[in-house]
Amino acid sequence: MQKHKVRAVHDDDLLKFLDSVGLRRPIEAGETTCHVCGETVSIDTLQAVLPVNKTIAVVCSRVTCVKNIEAVTGETA
Numbered sequence: 001m002q003k004h005k006v007r008a009v010h011d012d013d014l015l016k017f018l019d020s021v022g023l024r025r026p027i028e029a030g031e032t033t034c035h036v037c038g039e040t041v042s043i044d045t046l047q048a049v050l051p052v053n054k055t056i057a058v059v060c061s062r063v064t065c066v067k068n069i070e071a072v073t074g075e076t077a
């Protein structure tokens with residue numbers, strides 16, 4: 001039986017990281033929104049977690065959002 005495909009990143013590491021920054025619960029609860037488009041971000045659509053202005057910004061996996069990471073963080077991807 002084939003289950004859902006595992007993400008390219010290591011899920012365990014991702015979840016541990018989200019735990020460490022306190023984001024896992026809000027993301028799983030659907031309370032976290034994309035820093036670029038404002039849509040709700042889930043574990044499945046999470047693309048990046050970035051420090052922005054001393055807070056942590058989450059960006060979803062939309063192509064337009066990924067492209068805009070640089071614009072919102074001021075950092076080169």
Ligand SMILES: [Zn+2]
Nearest residue numbers: 034037060065
């Ligand atoms: Zn987005």
